[in-house]
Amino acid sequence: MQLLDIRNLTLELETPDGLVRAVDRVNLSLKEGEIRGLVGESGSGKSLIAKAIMGVLHQRWKISADRFNWCGQDLLRLSYDEQRRIISRDIAMIYQEPSRSMDPTSPIGEQLAEAIPDHQLEGASWWQRGYFRKKRAIALLHKVGIRDHGAVLNSYPYQLSEGVCQKIMIAMAIAKSPKLLIADEPTTALESTTQAQLFRLLASFNQLKGTSILLISHELETVARNTDTLSVLYCGQLVEAGDTATILKHPLHPYTHALIKSVPEFQPELGFKQQLYALHGSIPTLQHLPIGCRLGPRCPNARKECVKTPVLERLQNHYYSCHFPMLEKTDE
Amino acid sequence: MNDQVISSDLIKVSHLSKSYQKAQGLFRHKTIQALSDISFTLKAGETLAVVGETGSGKSTLAKLLVGIEQPDSGEIMLAGQVINCRGFHKTNHLIRYIFQDAARSLNPNQKISDILHDVLRYSTVLNVEQREQKIADTLKLLGLLNEHGNYYPHMFSGGQLQRVALARALILDPKILILDEALTALDPSLRAQIVNLLLELQQKTGLAYLLVTNQLRLVRHIADQTLVLHQGQSLDYGLTNEVFSNPQHDYSRKLINSLQY
Numbered sequence: 388m389q390l391l392d393i394r395n396l397t398l399e400l401e402t403p404d405g406l407v408r409a410v411d412r413v414n415l416s417l418k419e420g421e422i423r424g425l426v427g428e429s430g431s432g433k434s435l436i437a438k439a440i441m442g443v444l445h446q447r448w449k450i451s452a453d454r455f456n457w458c459g460q461d462l463l464r465l466s467y468d469e470q471r472r473i474i475s476r477d478i479a480m481i482y483q484e485p486s487r488s489m490d491p492t493s494p495i496g497e498q499l500a501e502a503i504p505d506h507q508l509e510g511a512s513w514w515q516r517g518y519f520r521k522k523r524a525i526a527l528l529h530k531v532g533i534r535d536h537g538a539v540l541n542s543y544p545y546q547l548s549e550g551v552c553q554k555i556m557i558a559m560a561i562a563k564s565p566k567l568l569i570a571d572e573p574t575t576a577l578e579s580t581t582q583a584q585l586f587r588l589l590a591s592f593n594q595l596k597g598t599s600i601l602l603i604s605h606e607l608e609t610v611a612r613n614t615d616t617l618s619v620l621y622c623g624q625l626v627e628a629g630d631t632a633t634i635l636k637h638p639l640h641p642y643t644h645a646l647i648k649s650v651p652e653f654q655p656e657l658g659f660k661q662q663l664y665a666l667h668g669s670i671p672t673l674q675h676l677p678i679g680c681r682l683g684p685r686c687p688n689a690r691k692e693c694v695k696t697p698v699l700e701r702l703q704n705h706y707y708s709c710h711f712p713m714l715e716k717t718d719e
Numbered sequence: 720m721n722d723q724v725i726s727s728d729l730i731k732v733s734h735l736s737k738s739y740q741k742a743q744g745l746f747r748h749k750t751i752q753a754l755s756d757i758s759f760t761l762k763a764g765e766t767l768a769v770v771g772e773t774g775s776g777k778s779t780l781a782k783l784l785v786g787i788e789q790p791d792s793g794e795i796m797l798a799g800q801v802i803n804c805r806g807f808h809k810t811n812h813l814i815r816y817i818f819q820d821a822a823r824s825l826n827p828n829q830k831i832s833d834i835l836h837d838v839l840r841y842s843t844v845l846n847v848e849q850r851e852q853k854i855a856d857t858l859k860l861l862g863l864l865n866e867h868g869n870y871y872p873h874m875f876s877g878g879q880l881q882r883v884a885l886a887r888a889l890i891l892d893p894k895i896l897i898l899d900e901a902l903t904a905l906d907p908s909l910r911a912q913i914v915n916l917l918l919e920l921q922q923k924t925g926l927a928y929l930l931v932t933n934q935l936r937l938v939r940h941i942a943d944q945t946l947v948l949h950q951g952q953s954l955d956y957g958l959t960n961e962v963f964s965n966p967q968h969d970y971s972r973k974l975i976n977s978l979q980y
Binding site: 428548579580605606607608645649651652656659661663664666667669 | 772775876877878879906907909910912915918919933935936937940973974976
């Protein structure tokens with residue numbers, strides 16, 4: 388069943404220089420039990436999309452979409468209270484930099500107890516609730532792989548390492564058994580051994596509970612290994628979407644192609660210390676976006692037609708938006 | 720034999736140890752062993768990667784090499800000569816350090832050309848025209864324009880800033896460059912650009928790199944030797960290929976296997 392179905396999501400911001408379009412007509416869909424990766428460089432609007440789904444964007448952002456469906460209901464057409472009720476029931480998010488997004492003034496135990504919804508404690512009498520809440524908090528910590536629950540519950544976020552904070556963040560997110568878990572750059576601050584642990588944890592929730600996961604990251608190699616489907620963003624435009632394996636094998640968009648080629652791991656024939664493939668130039672700022680396809684000035688095969696924004700085209704289950712996809716090259 | 724070793728090894732570190740004192744209460748101290756008995760050698764034109772988790776002593780090692788901290792025991796030989804903290808101004812143009820966050824390591828009040836002028840004024844005897852010439856050459860080497868000298872750091876994008884930081888390090892023609900997590904914060908396409916630049920410089924000028932990093936995939940691609948640190952101990956040290964295919968310690972095995980996920 389289609390859980391999330393977003394069509395032509397546009398996020399705009401009013402600035403002194405005029406309207407800035409940070410996210411330009413992005414489509415995103417998620418099935419139940421699917422793990423989708425969202426890849427893009429910093430400033431490509433990944434986090435904005437996640438925040439738009441959570442409904443926590445600042446009021447200054449203008450959100451418009453042809454369709455913003457959650458389980459068949461258009462969230463943008465609901466009243467604010469309705470929207471909040473549905474989102475808080477079904478969607479949870481793991482924010483970037485866990486130690487900073489937790490409350491520094493209260494111990495972990497209190498914060499975790501707060502995240503446990505009341506309906507899970509129904510049946511218990513009011514005087515027993517505190518006890519059950521604590522018990523549930525301890526169970527959650529065990530679930531994310533923290534054994535020493537006593538010490539952790541009584542400590543403040545600054546006393547714990549980044550990896551433990553990240554795990555607590557996940558414990559808070561899964562406290563309400565959400566249908567969709569959005570993980571925004573969950574591994575940037577972590578070491579590679581902790582990273583591996585964390586992905587195993589996320590994968591186990593996906594398999595045991597059927598939770599869908601939207602994995603946001605800028606590291607293509609970690610996303611590729613842990614997801615079923617993939618969406619690639621560049622500067623707020625969706626450049627390619629489809630099955631992860633298909634995209635890695637036959638990228639159609641020059642940007643995805645460059646992204647894959649710049650990772651030494653995906654290039655087995657690349658010699659030791661050989662030059663990596665890189666697009667020249669750097670990502671434009673939001674004030675100076677090129678018109679049409681935003682990759683235009685950096686694209687190796689840009690032509691005159693690229694000043695018009697390409698529409699999203701479809702090849703079986705593989706979506707891409709480019710006037711000159713890399714079809715011939717991959718056929719060789 | 721001995722002479723040959725000295726001439727081929729650019730830097731030779733033997734039995735380096737460092738501990739910190741941490742106050743506990745009023746009178747007691749707790750000793751934290753940050754590094755114990757580290758030895759390695761690095762030749763010109765080679766790259767040594769230092770990997771390990773936070774608190775494993777990676778940054779302490781980098782600091783000891785540039786002379787920010789003094790080692791408790793052990794010695795650092797640079798091209799056959801022992802260097803120590805007191806004489807660091809004799810060697811600091813040979814070993815240069817690049818910080819993790821380029822945006823925060825450059826003075827926002829100074830133009831790029833002023834930053835580079837300062838470096839030259841403190842460490843060389845060049846006059847103004849020679850300095851100007853040197854700055855122009857260095858900027859060109861790193862693919863920046865002459866006009867970029869008049870820019871302030873905030874006017875650059877992330878990848879360009881990292882180039883400026885590199886320019887500040889390379890302007891003194893160093894032999895060794897220490898990159899302390901300098902590639903971690905960059906976006907993939909920019910990282911590929913900077914990696915290419917570093918590889919090119921190494922081929923052209925025979926620079927040696929000491930790469931302190933967490934990114935094992937990158938290590939495998941660009942490092943000749945790898946040193947695995949864990950709680951100040953050196954666990955595995957050797958050629959990158961050998962360390963990756965046949966790690967000796969449980970911890971290194973765990974670290975390398977984590978790549979598979």
